[in-house]
Structure formats: structure tokens, C-alpha cells
Amino acid sequence: MPQAVLAVDQGTTNSKAALISADGRVLSTGSSPVALTTPHPGWVEQDPENIWQSVLKAIALCLNAASGAARTPAVEVVGIALSTQRESVVGWDRSGRPVGSVLGWQDVRTSSWCAQLPAAVDEVVRRRTGLRVDAMFSAPKMRWLLDRSPDARVGTVDSWLIHRLTGCREHLTDAGNAARTLLYDLTALDWSTELLEGFGVPRAALAEVRPSNAGFGSTKDVPGLSDGIPIVAVLADSHAAMYGQGCTQTGMVKATYGTGSSVMTPVDEFVPGGCTLAWLTDHPVYALEGNIVSSGAALAWTADLLGLPDVGALMALAATVPSAEGVVLVPAFAGLGAPHWDREARAALTGMSSSTTRAHIARAAVDAVAHQICDITDTIPGELTTLRADGGATVSDLLMQTQADLLGHPVEAADVPEISALGAAELAWTTVGASTNWSQHRTYRHFTPTATDRTHRRTTWSTAVTATRTTPTQPTPT
Template sequence: MGADCFSVENLFRDGLMPHALLSIDQGTTNTKALLVAEDGRVLAYGSSAVPLDLPRPAWFEQDADVIWASVLDAAAQCLAAAPEADVAGVTVSAQRESVVAWSRSTGRPLSPVIGWQDGRTTEFCARLAAGGAAEEVRARTGLRLDPMFSAPKLRWLVDSADLGHDACLGTVDAYLVHRLTGGAVFATEIGCASRTLLLDIRKGAWSPELLELFGVAPELLPEVRGSADGFGVTAGFGAVPDGVPVRAVLGDSHAALYAQGCHTPGTAKATYGTGSSVMAPADGVDGFSDRLSTTLAWQLTEPVAALEGNILATGAALETTAGLVGADGGESVAALAATVADAGGLVMVPAFAGLAAPHWDRGARGLLLGLARDTSPAHVARAAIDAVAHQVCDVVEVIDEESAPLTELRADGGGSRSELLMQTQADLLGRPVTVAATSELSALGVAQLAWSAGRGDAGPPPAPVARVYEPRLDAARREEARAGWRDAVRRSSGTEARR
């Protein structure tokens, strides 16, 4: 660990044991802040929405200044709710593959944030793949050459943004660390770096070969650090006094995996947000999957590897469906779906920006299959719920084949609050779905990792459970539903659409 790391034992000895860590979770649609005590208790909470801009089809952007303002707002709400708390440190979890350019001297953005689900670099990736680059990328990074990951977006910024002489490029975690420390620290966490297509996953360092391939100069990129190696101290961070250590940083999905207690193969979690991350720890970084990503979940003393399937549209599928059926948001879609016994033969494939894992078909198009004269808005809503669960099943089936088979799936995120979605998930998986008692596992997980790093222990037990959903669907009906889904995915594919 670096020199910035703290020791809980020393703090006890010196009589300075802190009250809590302020944990920031910067996600796609909002920023949340939690005050987390060492025993895992959440002492206070704050939240601030972040809008998403869609300037062109398949383009997803956000304003980096608005993101920073949301961090200040959420933190201020949280601290105001517990004014007596002593803030011993700050931790950060962040959306991962999204990128931004900003000024090293001022911290002000030089570009919009290009979101992880953005598809503007699809043709660029296709050209690189046609030139034979896909295998080299996979061999060094464990990832597919896909526009979801950061490097194609970073190249787009190099070509399109007015970067200037003191520009920085990086993922959202690096941007936030730079702003939190008043520009003193320009660093990214190794797990977030492993999602860029630029990190040699075995060496834990930027790959010169991949930097050249994507045309990104190394001096534009942050230093790579371990998850709790220390990220400087706060400076000018709103209600937080200057000099508070930034203890740990994680990608949001990685932090949820940690909080769920998924530290060994055979365990896995699914986070239901705008998109979804289905992630399971893996035995090292060898034997890369062709259908899933190999990533670094976190690094304390040694890096922990994981298999992951990223789904582009889960919560986004419900929000889009809300517009189709006249509902007021994703929760209203779930309520409408619950008014019918099933989807009435309707199947939805929410390929609004193509499909990611395990299909990797950016040419796929959204599809509603099986429309009939008696199809109702409730059937469309139910098909959207089914589509979220089917996409998660697709990833779990690959984990079963390529790693240790799962006996259960641990669920978190906003979508895990839907009883209908969780029951549907258990039915289509044919195994239990265990829902965490709190949906704020990303902020909780990175705080727990910081406390564990200070103590030098193995980490906390799994997050408390709110409910376990047992499958109710018999095997024949489950397979019938899964077969219908697979047929719909085939029909939605870019290859089929061009025939």
C-alpha cells in the first residue's frame, strides 16, 4: 500500500478513532453519498440526480460540471443529516467506462462525459477489428474490442475535442479524484483502469502497444493505483474540511460485488441499474472468455479477477417502455406488468444500442415479437420485465459453463426492489435470487473495503438479506420461455436485419 493508507490500529492508539467514512457513489443517473461507520452502519444519506443527454442516436453524454455539482450536493445533504459525525476519510465508487477530458490546471471539463453505453465509435472499433486488432486487445486486456469500453471514446476525444496543452483524459473516477483533491492527484483505480482497453491486465500498467493502437498519448492518462493505495487528501470539497484522506476508490459494480461478499468463484451478483452488471470472482486472469469480460475487481495486496457480463439496457428498458405505454417511469411499468399473468406471447428485445454480453452484437435492433389484436400495454410492460430477466440469464448461463456453477444469484440496485422482476428472475434462472437489504451497495462496498484495508482483514460478511425469491416455474415452461427469447434475439441481430 502507498503512503496515504491509514491504520485503524494507529487511530485507536492515538485516540483519534474516526466516526465514519463519507462514501460517494457517482452513477449514471444520480450521485449518492453515505456516511458509513466501521461496523457497516449507514449513518446518513444524500442523493442528487444527474441528467443524461442524447444529442444523436446511440450517443450518450453528460455534463462533467453537473456531475461534480451533484457530488457536492449529495455530500452536503449527507453531512447535514449527521452534523456531529467526524469524517475520517472519503471513498469513491464511480461509473466505469465513461470518459471525459478536463484541464489539469483548473479541473474544468474540456468535453462532455461520453457515457459507457455510447455507441458512436462502433465503426471505429469495426475497422480496428477488420485489421486484426481484436485478438491483441483481448490477449492484453481480457476485454472485447467494443465501443462500450473507454479507449475508443478516448480516441474520439483526442480527434474531436479542443484539448489544449494541459489536458487530462480519464474515466470518471480519475476526474472525481482530481476535483476532490483540488488538482493535486491525477490517478485512477486499477479496477476502473482495467475497463479501458488500455491496461495490460497481467502487468497492471498501461500497455504501450495499446496506447499506440488507439492513438492515446500516455502523458494524457492518470497514474494507476491499487484500490486502497491512497488518493491524496481533500481540498475545496464543499462541506468537507481540507486535508481529509481519500481512502479508497472502486468501480461501482466492483464495489457492489465486494459488499455482496462475493469473493470466491461460485458466487455472483447482478446489479440492476440503467444497465446491469453480472459479475463473479474468477481464478486469475488466464483463459479469457470469448463471451464475457475478464476484469480486475479490486486490488489490496494482490489483484482479484472477475468474470463480468455487461447488459446495456435493463432499467433503461423499463424507462423506454414507460414512454411506449404511457406510464410514469420504470416503477410504474413494473406495477402495470403485475396486472397480467404473463406477456401474452409477446417478447421484447431491448437492443436500443445493440446488445453487449454475451451476444456482442452492436448491429442488433430493438424488437417486439408476437403482437396480436389483444396485446395490451400491460403485456408490453410484462415483456419488458421478462427481457431484463432473460438478459441476466444469458450471462449467468455463460458463467455456469466457464467458471464455477452458481447455486444462487445475489441481487442489488434499484431494480432489485421490484418483487415481480425478482420473482421472474428466479423463475427463469431456476435457482434462488437473494436480494440485499439495501440497494446502495456500491457506496457501502467501497467504504467497507477502506475499513478492511485499514484493519488488514478479509472483509465484511455478505450484505444483509431482505428476501430470497425461490423459483416457481417448472422446467418445461422455463425452457419454453428461454427458447422463445433466444429466437427473438436471433431475429433482432444485425446479421438478420441485413438479410
């Protein structure tokens, strides 16, 4: 019977599962949607049990697809790898019952609270974690949940899934996910007592941090899976994508196009104030990263605005015109993320005239996604050698060509939709002794810059962004 790692990729809007062999072949997949609610402006919530059930359904569909009509095990699952959405926070009691909703990474209910923190806290955050105080990260959300359930355990989504996969026996997290909380010291590689006190989060409420491939318990009472299957590796989804893309050298940049976007490039050492931890194995791997709040979400919003059924229809409409004809969409629906970090910025649609059509607005939405990636790459020091793209929106040749044109640099789009799952699975197989390096054998669609008006388009975009902002500051990636 062939062996496989079961890779679970739990994202913002979907949970996916894939059985992946030691040579990187995807043997079968399963997917289940995850509901998301916005009960108040700026609030983004999910149901912890809905996330768990979506994972179980994705696993069941994946296993059933592997076994076929016979419904008998066709693959031996030798380990589990997790790739999970980052920064979102779950709280649960000692019996494993959720104490409230998941506070999503897009949730900005704590923005005012963050703004009132002493400047000294932000200085320590930058020095210890490489990040900045912002409502996107986990610590303010943890404090919000603990204010309402003081005895709760809190954790990121990887902790919640580990807890459930192990029969509610473990409270663990990987170092890469911990690095996104504002509470993890990237040089000491441990929770920072100084930051725990600054945010009012007790250490006892938090998970034990382990290296990304250190082992995270084993399965117990999981429908469809035998007890005792080890959880071998855990990575945050953006980190797993960088691992799966093989972006391990300075100058290589990974861009993930999801609900939001993550742009990451590895660096040789920790840089205070501009770094994150990608993963921790026998040594830490650091990366510069910029987070975009609204990319795929901007495409979905525009499709809805124009009365289109989905993003695919938006892309088709956008392709009917050669350009946006000066129309610019700045999708600051929840403010701007990197490199601007202005939560008070507001979305704007500018440059319209009496000749503007729905197609021009659609094209402006496509441009907005690519411009935001460029905003981050423009802040990365050194020479860009490779930009590898992944995520759902990369199926659009129009978006990828637009990205190459605005970047002024070739773009390589992975032809594998399960890149985060593959990254986590590759780390798992490497941990158990298999020879991997799968990215060397991966195929890419290549896009070469063709436009000659890059400077003008970038300037027009920059002017529109500035007009939406209330507190212009020096751009930084993280």
C-alpha cells in the first residue's frame, strides 16, 4: 500500500486536504468552505466548530477520493502536516469548548485599543518580534477574548486544530505561527515576558511553542483516521507557500494571492523592526514580509459591485479593455496594510469620466491587486531575482501579466493550486527522512513585462493611495 502525508491547509474561506506522496505527487484532494461573518463594521468572525467540521469534511472527501468506489483504504497515512491561516485567534475552555467566535486576521475591532498603547510597547514589539502593533496581529485579539473569558486558553488556528486532532489533549503551536502574535521573541525563540505583560496575556493561556517539525502529538478520535497518526509538521499558510515555492535564497520573492496577500523573501539574519520568522527547524529561517489586507477580497467586492456572478466573470470583463483608462481602485476597505500601515485610510475609486465603463472598473480592480504587490517589493532591499506567485487568483493570465508589467520583472506562477499544502507536506516528508526538494521539478507559467507605461501607471496609483490616507508615514514592508 502506498504511503502518503495527509496535508491539511486551513485557510480563511476554505479548508483543503491533500494526500501527498514522498515524491510530491498529489494523490487526491478534498475541499470544504468555511463561513465568515461581519456582525459589525470592522468585525470579522468565524465559528471554531465550523472550521473544525470543514477540516473533517475536507479530510473525508480526500480519503474517499483516494479509495474510489471500493471505499477501502488505498493509501497509508504516515503523518499529518498542517498549513493554517495566521493571526486569527480562537479561545476555548479546559474541556475544549469554544468560548466565542474566531476573531479573524482581518478583524480591526481592537484598532482603537492598539492606538492607545504606550509608544514603549510598540518599540519593544518591533525590537523583539520584527513586527509593529496592529489589530491584524493576534495579541490584541487574545486580550479581547480574555477580557470576556479570563480563564480561557487562547491560540492561533494551528493550536485549535492540533487540540482537536489530538482528542483535546495538546495545546501547542509552531514557532512561525507564534511569531505572528506580537508576543514571541524572535531572538530568544520563546514567549517574551515583557510583551506578555504589555498586552496582558498570561503565559498559562498560551500554547507551548515548538519548532515547525518537532512533532505535535498524534491523532485521537478523529473520524476517518486511525488513532496514533503523528502530526509531523506545522506551518503558517504563507510560510508554507514560501517553503513549497523553494524561495530559500536572498532575492527570491514569494507572493501569495488570497483573500489578502503575503509577499515574503528570506533574509540571512533577524533584522529588528523589519522581519518575521518563516519557520524553525534545526535553525531559524527569517524573512521580510509585507501583508496586504485586501486583494482577492477586492476582486470579489468589485464583482459584486458590478453585478457579476464571480471573480472569473470579473476577469473576463476586465480582459475586454486594454487598460483601466485612468480609473484607479484603492481597496482600503479596512485601511491599508504594508507598506503604508494606515488603518484610517479609506477605499476610493477615482479617475472616472463619462466614458468609464464597467470593464474599466473591473480592470482597475485587477490593477489594484498587482499595484499592492509592487508597493511591497519596492521596499525590499537588494536585487529581485525571482518572483514566484501562488494562490487562487494566479489562475488569471491577465493578473499575472499585469503583475509582470507593473513590476517590470518576470513573474513565475506555480501551476499547483495546493502549494501551501505541498510546502507543509514537504517539510513533513523531509522530517521523516525522505529526499524532497520538489520545487526543482515544479512547472511554472512565465510572464515577461511587455508594457511601456509602467512609471506613469505606478505614479497614478501612488497619487490615488496618498489621497486616501490620513497619516502618511515612511513605507516599510512588515
